[in-house]
Amino acid sequence: MKLVKVIVLSGVPGVGKSTIAEKLAKKLNADVVHLSKLVIDNKLYISYDKIRETYVIDEEKVSAKIKELINKCRKKYMVIEGHYGELVPKEYIDFFFVLRLNPLILYERLKERKWPERKIKENVAAEILAVPTANAISVLGGNKVCEIEVTNKGIEEVVNEILDSIREGACPSKHFIDWTLLLDYKLMDKFLRNPIS
Numbered sequence: 001m002k003l004v005k006v007i008v009l010s011g012v013p014g015v016g017k018s019t020i021a022e023k024l025a026k027k028l029n030a031d032v033v034h035l036s037k038l039v040i041d042n043k044l045y046i047s048y049d050k051i052r053e054t055y056v057i058d059e060e061k062v063s064a065k066i067k068e069l070i071n072k073c074r075k076k077y078m079v080i081e082g083h084y085g086e087l088v089p090k091e092y093i094d095f096f097f098v099l100r101l102n103p104l105i106l107y108e109r110l111k112e113r114k115w116p117e118r119k120i121k122e123n124v125a126a127e128i129l130a131v132p133t134a135n136a137i138s139v140l141g142g143n144k145v146c147e148i149e150v151t152n153k154g155i156e157e158v159v160n161e162i163l164d165s166i167r168e169g170a171c172p173s174k175h176f177i178d179w180t181l182l183l184d185y186k187l188m189d190k191f192l193r194n195p196i197s
Contacts, residue, residue, distance in 0.1 A: 003073075003074075003076075004031075004070060004073040004074075004075060004076065004077060004078045005076060005077050005078070005094040005095070006070060006077075006078050006080060006088065006092050006093050006094050006095070007024070007028075007030070007077060007078070007079045007080070007094065007095045007096075007097070007162075007166065008079075008080050008081070008085040008088050008093055008095065008096045008097065009021050009024070009079065009080070009081040009082075009085065009097050009099060009162075010081070010082065010083060010084070010085030010086065010096065010097070010098045010099070010132045010135075010136060011083060011098050011099035011100065011101070011127075011132050012083055012101075012106065012123045012124075012126045012127045012131070012132060013083055013110070013123055014101070014106050014109040014110045014113070014123065015099040015100065015101040015106065015127075015150055016099060016101070016150055016155070016158070017081040017082065017083070017099055018034060018081060019155055020081075020099065020150075020155060020158050020159060020162070021034070021079045021080075021081035023155055023156070023159045024079050024159050024162055024163070025077075025079045027159060027163065028076070028077040028079070028163075029075060029076070029077070030075055030076070030077035030078055030079050031069075031073050031075050031077075031078045031079070032078070032079045032080075032081070033066070033069060033078065033079070033080045033081070034081055034082065035062070035080065035081065035082025035083075035084060035085070035087070036082055036083075038062070038065060038066075038069075038082075039055060039057050039062060040055065042061075042065055044057060044058050044061040044062045044065060045057050045058060046058050052119065052122070053116065053119055057084065057087075059087055062084075062087050063087050063088075063089055066080065066087065066088050066089065066092070067089055067092065070092050083132060084135075085098075085132070085136065086132075086135045086136045086138070086139045086140070090139055090140050090144075093140065093144065095146070095162075095165065095166055096136055096140055096144055096145050096146065097146050097147075097148050097162055097165070098130075098132050098133045098136055098145060098146070098147045098148070099147075099148050099150050099158070100127070100130075100133075100147050100148065100149050100150065100151075100177045101127065101150050101151050102151040102179070102182075103124045103127045103128050103179055103183065103191065104183075105151060106123065106124055106127050107120060107124050107191075110123060110124070121190075121191050124191045125191045125192050127179065128179045128180065128183070128191060128192065129192075130176065130177070130178075130179075133145060133147060133176060145171075146165055146171035146172065146173075147171075147173070147176055147177050148161055148162065148172065149173075149177060
């Protein structure tokens, strides 16, 4: 029987998951799991995709390892962050938050990290199309998934928004973010047309 409350933070790379997870875990005195680090440290991948410059993860092994960590946890909370948060077994998830960032700001952040243009475009396209949200909803259903808009917000503000949601047991907003309503179609075309070519 699971005693720990599991909080998942998901979203595309560059939205602030790791930083926010660390701050949230500190406030809750929680264990924190960084999925990308977990995958690499435990070799929970099948191969390395040189074109996309990313590991192809073994979803079953990742899921099994997460279950193991949750069952071993002796704290009241565990924060799990990663862009494939939907791999956390749904029966273990108490709260699932997808962090969303304006795609133009995301583009600049990933550029500052000196990522290859095709990888930047792939991730910006995923943000525009709400891929992490869609993945989470496909596993958990729409009622368990909360989006948190992080654009122009400080870390403390985002963490407090998450804490309020946990206390209230409800999402801060019932609406999902749709970047297509805010972005110029020519700009979207730049990211959505052949993002990985």
